[in-house]
Amino acid sequence: MTEIVMSQTPPILHGPSDKEKKYDRQLRLWAASGQAALESANILLVNSGCGTVGVETLKNLVLPGIGRFSIVDEAVVKNADLGVNFFLDETCLGKLRSKCCTELLQELNPDVQGEWFPKQQEETVVLDKILSDSPTYTLIMYTMPISPEDLAVLQEYGRRHQTPLIAIHSAGFYSYFNIQLPGTFPIVDTHPEAERTIDLRLTKPWPELTQFAEEMTKGMDQLDDHEHGHLPYVVLLLHYLEKWKETHNGQLPTEYKAKLEFRKMVAKSARTNNSEGGEENFQEAVAAVNRNIKEYKLEPTLAEVFAHGACNDVNTKSSFWAVARAIKEFYQKHDCLPLPGSLPDMKAQSSVYVKLQGLYKAKARKDAKEVLEIAESLSGGGNVDPTEVDLFCKNASFVKLVNATGSDQDLSKTFEEQKANDSLAEVTMMPLSLFPIYLALSATTHEPTASVEKIKATAHSRLPAAADDMRVSQACEEVARAAGGELHNISALTGGMVAQEAIKIITKQYIPIDNTCIFDGIASRCQVLRL
């Protein structure tokens, strides 16, 4: 009989697949999990008016590979469309805009399915029917103008199917878009900046870490220069913190003045009589004091998660809230969060660093296991996905709830707040509010070519306090100037912003706005407000 030798197989050295090559530059942002979410997304655009901003948005979603999109648009292509919409050409004149745009968009990416409504010219669009005949939409975008009837149909659909809606309005140099999320929208994978996520637990080391540091620093004065200069800063700081506590009643140097003293103490301990005239690892240790030695405090965004009603709901069906509850229990029990487990690079011997890294990873695994067990016991056994627990534990500090309050903002209250901010703008050096632009644009939601008098009247009836506001007046004049026409650049820019937000919502990564973004193409800036 032939003996089968079981050797360790080397990792398969295959290059990336064609799909990985095509999507390489975006996979580096949202990884395979984000890509999979995009590829299973089904997006509806209800298009109208000049028709460019929605199509530009879709372009930015078709390119990264959303699964499927549909365009509802009754318009027939006119000459004016060709001056503003890139996804139409001469051959489209007189044809259905929905069909022409769908075809030219689909051409961008053969992986994406496109669909359009109505199927025939002069066929009346019955939005209700299209919605009920189609597979459930992941996200719906609609552009202004829109009829109040269609708006009501979409909002009802959003409520019933928990589908996020995005309203988009672009006219002249102005635009805004508003995201309506179905209830609280939690995000675990928020992608905070790498250096914010470092958690070394220096003020609260676990026994294995303490022991490791003690062993490494035992008799450190006898170490040769090379070894002394390669003690990792984590080990150095743990060592000097112990020394500090001996002379400070067991207190840690968490106050500003104490930190300064402590930094001096560490800096002074570096050897200077060596060939470099100093030690890089000690410099790294001194530099790490400020960020890593502090009182442990919950991020306010995580405190909001813990305080949320759903976090205490024992009957929750949401896996997010089940894990959030488990993490909260873990936190209450241990007075700290599960360890994220990553270790930044630092001057050290390879083997020492790898060992230290292993300690952090092992502790993170242990904490995650405990969280998983709590979650399972809370949910009455099983049903909790360990990868979801791992991701949550790794990002716990930066988990974020979008649309957490759920309540509608009072428009006059927002206006008053914005006015109050503006009155201090010269002192605070903050730019003036863009709220007037929103007010003026939204006065043309149903009637894009309204006269300036009509726009002002509509805005003022909605918000009587704005009647004698100069900036609101100017914004109304600027909106009237556009007469409902889109400028390609403004729609392309807005389409880019909406697509970024759609990607964040679909992939549940990064942080979407809450909930309205207003763009001013004259001053070249935006403002996000909750409206």
Next chain:
Amino acid sequence: MGLSQEDSTARWQHLDHIRKTKGPFNPPDDEDEEAPEMLDTLGKSTILVIGAGGLGCEILKNLALSGFKNIHVIDMDTIDISNLNRQFLFRKADVGKSKAECAAAFVERRVQGVKITPHNCRIQDFDEDFYMQFQMVVCGLDSIEARRWMNATLVNMVDDDNPDSLKPMIDGGTEGFKGQTRVVFPTMTPCIECQLDLYAPRAAVPLCTLATIPRQPEHCIEWAHIIAWDQEKPFPSLDKDDPEHITWLYQKALSRAEEFKISGVTYSLTQGVVKNIIPAIASTNAIIAASCCNEALKIATTAAPALGFEDNYMSYHGDEAIYTNTFKYEKKEDCAVCGSLSKPLEVDPRWTLQELIDSLATNASAQLKKPSVRTESKTLYMRFPQSLEEQTRPNLDKTLREGLGLVEKQEIAVTDPAFPALSFKFFLRFT
């Protein structure tokens, strides 16, 4: 094939309407700006686009739909499969073709009446006479060096007696969900070089870490890239776009990582580190390119006030909600391109000249890779011609103070073949 007057009027009605109708933010003194006959100014101007990549494709589309009729585009690159997730004028069948030519042909086909002239070459292949024909330059580049070259060229071209020699430069850049737009009126407002320190090069990992104590997967990859490749020379020269070469580096890095028990070396990471890949997506390019073209349209017409003399910089952040910061960047008097003063250069007097030269590559306010150095009275090191190089080479090992007799506040002039028109003036500050 042109459009009839009637069709043309109908086609551009939205844009023309805005241009003909004065808004509340137009300067009050411009009484008859944009009279109907003025609408043709855009058609008569010639605009240059640098780069036909992620930003460039968008810029060409946007300018064509902003009424510009004469556009040139320069790009020396060919299309790669990894471009297709955002460079929307290209298809799979175009892989390997010239970006400039493909992009120009596509937009010409799609938008009637626009003429786009492609140049499949480097920006450095053209001289000032070529650049003089444009009224404006819009840059969509991923290279800082190319931006600096273009900026220096446009600043140098300004002749106070010839107003046409002033070419506004609009510059866009993106990274992931972030990006920025800058508007420069050369010599009049802060230039790209004034803001050089915003683009500090990534700190290099010390060679001794790569050679003896790697800790991160990146260290193993850099070791394969810098050390193993040089020792083994598996191919005549490294082509970072050749999968076979990347695979070789990946395998080398992987076995080194195994030796040191380091995890995390992947093909994708190898490619990312070796090529210094910056994540790029369609939507961010759309935002920044459109912002650049919005400024271009505002400058070329008087439809609305543009960035430039007051606020001149917009940065966009899309990872955490949306945040823009639009502000006025200040001109620097010690800017090597548009300023007159020399910049401080911190050096250790015990350094050798070689160490000073090496530091210029990583110094945020220099970023010069092949510098030659001289003082007012003495040539310290010159790379060209060869005879002078040989003559000055011994200086490289001399120390600054003892060996070369340089003093505190000594003025030195640095030149670099990447910027032939420039001399960078520094004064030494001993540490």
